Amino acid sequence: MKKDYMSDASVVIHEPCNIYGKPLLRRNVSIGAFTEIGPKVEIGVGTRIQGGCFIPEGVTIGSDCFIGPHVCFTNVKHPMKDGKFTDSGNYDRTRVGADVVIGANATICPGVTLGDGCIIAAGAVVTKSVKAGQTVAGNPAQPMKEK
Amino acid sequence: MKKDYMSDASVVIHEPCNIYGKPLLRRNVSIGAFTEIGPKVEIGVGTRIQGGCFIPEGVTIGSDCFIGPHVCFTNVKHPMKDGKFTDSGNYDRTRVGADVVIGANATICPGVTLGDGCIIAAGAVVTKSVKAGQTVAGNPAQPMKEK
């Protein structure tokens, strides 16, 4: 398995898991098995990432977040243009605030910002930014009232 | 890979696959690759679990079920409360009956019951219990007529 990241001994990683290109995993981060993390990703203090997630280059996640199992981030709106693949490095930035909860199997489209303390319901497909404290659900994800 | 479960020689497990904390896999269960199964899970006789599934603590699955590829179960509605992560062991129970079919990439929210012989369509996000024999689809999953 690939294990190439910057961190300290407080980080817990469950195998197998691929981490490429020296992302920054801050103190007390934990990462579930069958997860991939790409270059230049940053993950904040105490954030927990469950199994089977995909976090490519261009994603920044704040502190104390819960990223549920099978959550899939993305980094390019149009991976092909005029018959050519988008070049590596030309990525949209996705920013996740602090204290964010992302439910299982959610899909986060490229270039969105998820505000502090927002909640993304399980299975949601997030196509635009979510305000701090807001809860969204569905495909495409829409604001919902907390029950 | 972690392989810590109770069963007999009739069980087939495709590697790599992580099984934690001695779940009970009954006779003739088969488990696809890249799947994770957690503690105290129970899986009934003859049930087939495809690749890339996530089945955490708190889930019980009956006999002769088909669990499609990438199906994602969950076990806690609110993984964070007042800034703290929910403690391990304090999980919602999800119960899957016998002869249930769960389509590919479906997401099962915590605490639901899926009745005997029900069908969950591919990609469905199941937020509440499903009656025996019922077919549900969509996000959130709703009853549908069989075609």
Next chain:
Amino acid sequence: MKKDYMSDASVVIHEPCNIYGKPLLRRNVSIGAFTEIGPKVEIGVGTRIQGGCFIPEGVTIGSDCFIGPHVCFTNVKHPMKDGKFTDSGNYDRTRVGADVVIGANATICPGVTLGDGCIIAAGAVVTKSVKAGQTVAGNPAQPMKEK
């Protein structure tokens, strides 16, 4: 890991990845980690498959496609009938044309055809065939206007 396929040295496969039963991977195909590919699959020249995909027997993919992370194909509408599992080999055919883009975590139901140059949005659940050049999104996937 299982690695049983037909190809040449131009193919790039990221580990871990399971490839079963000699599928045909044409020139310059790349395959992401945690992906499974089944028997008799064919993947066209230059197609890129991201991490965590599931591509079972019965799927044919054309050239120069982009298959996003966690995309899940399927091959049988009714995996159980009269209490018996559908026999291996009795699969629906799914055909993906050339220059197709499939977004992250999309689910492709069995037996559909995705026409040349069509775009499947991230998280879409594709239940019927998509015309060449068309963009679809949602659950179930519906045609959308490009923005």
